[in-house]
Amino acid sequence: MKIPVKNIEETFEEIAGPEGVQVYRLLKNKEDVNEFNIAEKLKITINQLRNIIYKFEKYNLLTSIRKKDRKKGWYIYFFTLNPKQIDDTVVQLVRDKMSIIEKQLDREKAHQFYLCPNRCVRQTIENAMENQFMCHECGSLLDAENNDKTINKMQKRIEELNIKLKELSK
Ligand SMILES: [Zn+2]
Known part of the structure; x- marks a missing residue:
């Protein structure tokens, strides 16, 4: 390496x-x-x-x-x-980033999200239901959000990090 x-x-x-x-x-x-x-x-x-x-x-x-x-x-x-430790840290930081995004991605996939039209809050459907789909900041009705774009972005980022990891371990 x-x-x-x-x-x-x-x-x-x-x-x-x-x-x-x-x-x-x-x-x-x-x-x-x-x-x-x-x-x-x-x-x-x-x-x-x-x-x-x-x-x-x-x-x-x-x-x-x-x-x-x-x-x-x-x-x-x-x-x-400490060159050996430096090399390991370069790889480790990429892995850490990846695991954070993977967790976020799992959460995005697992939930339907609701968004205030004024962008005060973004909540899972479970939390939004508890508040009758009302924004607790401004009182607006929350909209169901399509998070496909967010999921796509995260998947792309994970791919990029994967490519980087492969290059680093050559
Ligand atoms: Zn609001």
Whole structure:
């Protein structure tokens, strides 16, 4: 499995925003990178950098070691990316998205939905019946909704994610 850089950077962006991608690029193919060097290159504070690193750590995307600066007396962190875990995370995030949409799709298929003409509420038929098909926000009568388009969109999205997964596992 060789995950394309494009997908890896996409994942870092999802996890930690555009600055996350920049941090990734500075760490790539290096070992024990001094946090002060990264912060300086990106013109961000150490705290801003640590916030980004914290997001990486939630996914174990890197390891860190800490050394005491003898002169200044404070600790400096050194970071090394964890490539295997990065690859796994790229795939895992796609799977997570897919499973969320699959759940939503099941719900769309399992229920008839009712919609307020003013778009205040959207309810399953069971809930709409309890309120005599009246919108509890504006009092309008709810309309039965045709959710075929929503279902189609979700199915397309699942197909796209499936294709992506296949490409990633080549
Ligand atoms: Zn309403």
